[in-house]
Amino acid sequence: MKKRMFFIMTVLTLGKALLFAGNPDFSGTWILDREKSETGEGGRMRMTALKLTVTQAENQLTIERFVSSEFRGDFTTTEQTMLDGRETVNPSEFGDRRLSAAWSKDGKILTIGSTMEMDRGGETFQIRVTESWILEEGGAVLKIDQTRITPRGERKGILYYKKEKTRK
Structure with missing residues (x-):
């Protein structure tokens, strides 16, 4: 019985590892490349994040x-989403923000x-x-294609962030 349970746990663990093995890890600190980014707002960066701090652990992504x-003025928002398509609710001062995330079929785009x-x-x-x-x-570069739909219409932009090198 113990051998069977060990075998089942091993298969489940390896299966989970293989499921997420091909997906990129976005963890790190990312600094906006203002020159390369196209905000779709006539070049204005009004509410564009200048820095992202991303933590990716197993099936969850946390974005500051x-x-x-x-x-x-200066402020930081924190949001979490699951990487399996399940919806998460992130409260904010403006209201609840509902997020969901899914990988592309090839596992390269989130x-x-x-x-x-x-x-x-x-x-x-x-x-x-x-x-x-x-x-x-x-x-070394995180590219984010963004579409924002508000009562004022649709805005598209492409944001480029450079990965901050870790200090040793």
């Missing part, structure tokens, strides 16, 4: 986004979708964001 805004309902002056509206994350240049 550092933003410097002329309207709100698409993160989010929806947030907000209330401003008694009027409720929705903001939807889709981001496709892909590593380039041997993992």
Whole structure:
């Protein structure tokens, strides 16, 4: 019985490792490449994260986004999503943000979708964001294709982040 249980646990562990083995690991600190990025806002970087700190562990992704805004000053948001398509809810001062993420068939692109309902002056509206994350240049560059849909319309942008080198 013990051998059988050990065998089953080994198969499950290896299966899980193989399932996620081919997917990129986005962990690290990423600095926005302002010159290369195309924000789709006439070059303005209003609410674009200047720095991302990403932690990827097994089936979960945690993203800290550092933003410097002329309207709100400097602030950081933290969000978590599962990497298997399950929806997660991330509370914020503006309302709950619902996120889900899924890998492309080839396992190279992670698409993160989010929806947030907000209330401003008694009027409720929705903001939807889709981001496709892909590593380039041997993992030194994170490219994010972003589509943002708000009551003001649709905006597309391509953000490039350079991986911050770790100090030894």
